[in-house]
Amino acid sequence: MNTIIQILSAHIGREVTPGEFVETKVEIILGNDITFPLAIEEFEKSRAKKIFNPDQVVIVLDHFTPNKDIESAQQCRRIRQFAKEHNIKNLFEGGFGGIEHALLPEEGLVVPGDIVIGADSHTCTYGALGALGTGVGSTDIAYAMITGQCWLRVPETIRFIYYGNLQPWVGGKDLILYTIGDIGVDGANYRAMEFSGETISRLPMDERFTICNMAIEAGGKCGYIEPDEITLEYINQRTKRSHKVYKSNPETSYIDTREYNVSKIEPQVALPHLPSNTVGVSTLQPIEIDQAVIGSCTNGWLKDLRVAASILKGRKVHKEVRLIVIPATQRIYREALKEGLIEVFIEAGAVVSPPTCGPCLGGHMGVLAEGERAIATTNRNFIGRMGHPKSEVYLANPAVTAASAILGRIASPQEVAV
Amino acid sequence: MKLVGKAHRFGDDINTDLIISGKYKFKTLDMEELSKHLLEDLDPDFFKKIKKGDFIVAGKNFGCGSSREQAPLVIKYAHISAVLASSFARIFYRNAINVGLPLVECDTSKIDEGDNLVVDLEGGKVIDQTKQEEIDITPLPSFMIEILSAGGLVGYIKENRGWRI
Numbered sequence: 165m166n167t168i169i170q171i172l173s174a175h176i177g178r179e180v181t182p183g184e185f186v187e188t189k190v191e192i193i194l195g196n197d198i199t200f201p202l203a204i205e206e207f208e209k210s211r212a213k214k215i216f217n218p219d220q221v222v223i224v225l226d227h228f229t230p231n232k233d234i235e236s237a238q239q240c241r242r243i244r245q246f247a248k249e250h251n252i253k254n255l256f257e258g259g260f261g262g263i264e265h266a267l268l269p270e271e272g273l274v275v276p277g278d279i280v281i282g283a284d285s286h287t288c289t290y291g292a293l294g295a296l297g298t299g300v301g302s303t304d305i306a307y308a309m310i311t312g313q314c315w316l317r318v319p320e321t322i323r324f325i326y327y328g329n330l331q332p333w334v335g336g337k338d339l340i341l342y343t344i345g346d347i348g349v350d351g352a353n354y355r356a357m358e359f360s361g362e363t364i365s366r367l368p369m370d371e372r373f374t375i376c377n378m379a380i381e382a383g384g385k386c387g388y389i390e391p392d393e394i395t396l397e398y399i400n401q402r403t404k405r406s407h408k409v410y411k412s413n414p415e416t417s418y419i420d421t422r423e424y425n426v427s428k429i430e431p432q433v434a435l436p437h438l439p440s441n442t443v444g445v446s447t448l449q450p451i452e453i454d455q456a457v458i459g460s461c462t463n464g465w466l467k468d469l470r471v472a473a474s475i476l477k478g479r480k481v482h483k484e485v486r487l488i489v490i491p492a493t494q495r496i497y498r499e500a501l502k503e504g505l506i507e508v509f510i511e512a513g514a515v516v517s518p519p520t521c522g523p524c525l526g527g528h529m530g531v532l533a534e535g536e537r538a539i540a541t542t543n544r545n546f547i548g549r550m551g552h553p554k555s556e557v558y559l560a561n562p563a564v565t566a567a568s569a570i571l572g573r574i575a576s577p578q579e580v581a582v
Numbered sequence: 583m584k585l586v587g588k589a590h591r592f593g594d595d596i597n598t599d600l601i602i603s604g605k606y607k608f609k610t611l612d613m614e615e616l617s618k619h620l621l622e623d624l625d626p627d628f629f630k631k632i633k634k635g636d637f638i639v640a641g642k643n644f645g646c647g648s649s650r651e652q653a654p655l656v657i658k659y660a661h662i663s664a665v666l667a668s669s670f671a672r673i674f675y676r677n678a679i680n681v682g683l684p685l686v687e688c689d690t691s692k693i694d695e696g697d698n699l700v701v702d703l704e705g706g707k708v709i710d711q712t713k714q715e716e717i718d719i720t721p722l723p724s725f726m727i728e729i730l731s732a733g734g735l736v737g738y739i740k741e742n743r744g745w746r747i
Contacts, residue, residue, distance in 0.1 A: 349595055438595060
């Protein structure tokens with residue numbers, strides 16, 4: 165049995181098989197400032213009186229915060245009222261907040277073996293902790309709040325094995341972009357993606373989160389990395405909640421297995437308008453940019469800021485480029501301050517924003533005008549994703565994005581770093 | 583339940599940001615208002631072209647991207663009776679069922695813009711009256727048909743007074 169089947173079977177109390185529809189209990193029910201208001205509507209329409217277990221509900225106000233306009237402020241106020249009425253303690257915002265998928269691990273709210281459903285597609289991030297995290301809708305979380313349950317189709321699992329040594333400036337972002345380029349934006353639709361191999365086992369948590377975070381960009385139901393010492397050290401530093409580590413049996417079956425020799429992978433860039441349009445950065449003709457964004461639930465982790473700072477240190481952002489750096493959480497922001505990274509960014513000519521999803525979804529803090537082009541460490545480059553329908557987003561890792569901000573065009577980190 | 587209407591043709595990988603642009607998406611929970619902007623980045627006049635009961639017909643991976651339920655909701659509020667596609671992205675799929683928007687997974691390659699279609703959900707087929715062809719559809723699990731008949735998960739839960747699938 166693969167690990168995903170083991171987690172589901174343990175929650176349901178019998179052995180489940182791929183393809184069947186099941187109802188399962190869940191440990192964490194997650195919503196944010198743009199999906200939770202609709203969940204409140206559905207909850208109230210059902211005339212439910214109380215939440216099954218308020219301690220299982222986590223709300224993070226991260227997309228349009230600090231509130232960008234009156235409408236988003238109204239929505240957040242409604243959420244706060246609902247949380248108060250229903251005694252939801254896990255409501256995070258402002259100086260105690262951050263981007264949800266970086267914040268929950270940091271707060272120690274998710275442990276190996278959990279099932280996390282979130283009304284946000286990047287809920288698959290928690291696979292890096294050995295949990296089954298999957299994106300659902302607002303109605304789903306409304307009903308999970310009432311019943312503690314969720315309906316799911318038991319997924320088949322595709323196994324991805326990575327071996328070899330990483331080239332300079334190549335990280336988790338490049339591995340997942342390369343993989344999405346290989347299998348396509350629906351290559352894992354309805355399926356779980358298990359990431360394994362010697363390369364993965366050497367990666368720090370920050371890069372594992374990046375990989376699992378983008379499982380959805382291949383259509384995946386969830387990502388998964390089997391917990392090891394690195395995972396357990398991360399967990400034990402943050403929570404005492406009991407957890408269960410599931411490991412694949414030798415007779416585990418997968419619907420497909422794909423192997424990648426990472427020593428052949430250079431930093432990747434996903435061209436507009438799909439995350440699967442990936443090419444190696446060295447193959448690109450000069451592409452000028454107007455904006456560069458380093459942040460998001462994909463690449464706003466401390467490691468990402470360290471990499472970006474190592475490139476920007478002592479250099480200046482191109483005068484026709486706006487570089488926006490967004491630490492994913494307040495804790496990451498503080499650590500970056502302590503390490504001197506924020507000073508490096510400001511000295512280089514970057515704008516440092518408080519934690520927010522902001523520009524990733526064209527919300528605020530860096531929306532693009534018609535004809536503008538951005539390189540970003542975010543996760544989607546759909547038409548109009550960061551602003552005007554005639555703007556363009558190129559996806560890359562933090563090193564490529566930082567180097568591009570300096571040179572004013574999409575560039576390899578090797579062009580600026582020695 | 584037989585649905586009758588005209589086909590409005592779209593391509594592959596139609597994502598949730600295209601279905602309802604982020605410019606409007608979260609300004610309001612008023613779906614009637616939001617539905618006027620359905621797919622406007624692809625066709626600014628699309629909403630005006632819809633007659634009650636019409637279908638959106640697309641290629642593979644319809645609804646990929648975010649988890650936002652506004653995407654199937656605006657389609658439903660724009661009076662589209664069902665979306666036909668060769669495949670759907672999974673979060674969009676569950677959201678559509680949960681809000682009571684019928685989805686039809688079938689071979690859409692031969693359906694053209696403006697074709698008159700009859701969708702027979704129970705009978706498991708689409709009839710393209712313009713081309714006089716019948717297309718088989720991948721049947722939905724019975725509990726999903728029950729959710730759809732109840733108008734979505736809210737209605738379903740009320741009818742069942744509990745949680746069963």
